Amino acid sequence: MKIIEDNMQNDSEIFIESLINTDNISIRSFEYKELKRFLNVNIYLKSTLFILVLSGRGKIEINFKTHEVAPHNLMLLSFGHFFKMNQISTDFKCLLLYVDNAYIEEMYSVDMLYKRVKYGVKMYKTPLLQLSLSNFNLLKKRFFLIDEIILEEQHRYFKEMILNGLRLYFLDLSNIIEERKESKEDTQQQSREELHFLQFLNLLATHYQSEHLVEFYARTIHITPHHLTQIVKRLSGQTVADFIFQLLYSEAKLLLKQPNLPIQDIAVQLHFSDQSAFGKFFKRKSGLSPKEYRNGIVTE
Structure with a gap:
């Protein structure tokens, strides 16, 4: 693994070298033994990354603020986030959805732009979401659906299927976030x-x-x-x-x-x-x- 100046690596360097299936999108399952080599490595994100925590706990630094992560957490990371894993337990497991900007740009329409950025503004400063069990299972199912589509690379409409899988995931995620009742404190802090x-x-x-x-x-x-x-x-x-x-x-x-x-x-x-x-x-x-x-x- 090439370490560039100031111990800074971008996400594409890490994940393209880490067995992603295409240059644009990947679903990966990671455990402690695979992630430990990335501990204390600064990553500057230039694409979109979602991390769904299956088990274990950890301390993750996002934009220089430390967050404690636990099962059923979803990390929503996008362009401009600095990301570093400070600690993870030996039983830590997660699913990772990596989406290159090429696919994000293909998804752009007025409606999808608004939905994606609407939650993006809310989550940029606090990009960690605690999911209910039902919502956790729903998003995990969406991860697996996209993973199944990725395997169909020879399909005549492969790209369209990928984009539709991503749209379904983003719509579910937007729905989950918009269903959350904002507290008075959250509203005041806007x-x-x-x-x-x-x-x-x-x-x-x-x-x-x-x-x-x-x-x-x-x-x-x-x-x-x-x-x-x-x-x-x-x-x-x-x-x-x-x-x-x-x-x-x-x-x-x-x-x-x-x-x-x-x-x-x-x-x-x-x-x-x-x-x-x-x-x-x-x-x-x-x-x-x-x-x-x-x-x-x-x-x-």
Whole structure:
């Protein structure tokens, strides 16, 4: 295992080297004997990681704050989290779901974005969830379902099956989190920044096709563009532009799947200045021109 400067490793180095099944998604079962080599190793996450604790206990450091973990805990880790296992008991066992950004980005739609980030804001500062037995069993079942799908790599619709398995998991997770009753203390602790961030998400869901600049969202929320940029980056690990452009890109791909819809009309619908500007944007995101992307869909 290569140790880079300052004892810092990113998640892809560790888990790609640790027998993940694809470059994009993996379900793994880990025990103490496999995890002990990662004790006190700092990991800076650049993707999404869910750890479901089956047995044993431990002390896990997330963003430099130590959390005690126990059976039926779920750790929700995403881009921008620093993660370190300080201690784990010899009977520690967990299931790990690793999702690369390539799959997370494929899941983007207005609805899924809102659900994913809605719980992400709540859990970013306290990314540890104590599950009831029924919810623990439900999420464990979803882990196993995704694992079964991963084994079907030769399936004609493999990618679509993976994405649907992930959507099902995220919807169940969002439901579990939203069912939790927030205490008065939790409500009081919701920061002004978190409120601004949720305002931004609500505006984004309505205006992303027509408003591509941070100035619009900041002006509507009554804060400066710089302040909004800082809030979004701090709470999500992504920029305002990342959110806007990913939604535009996802919408563009959906529209390009409609063979009778002219590319020029798509550019107009998404409020690009002209078809050329839309083409340059799409090629930066996909490596293909809109026409090449559409032709690739037709020939699949």
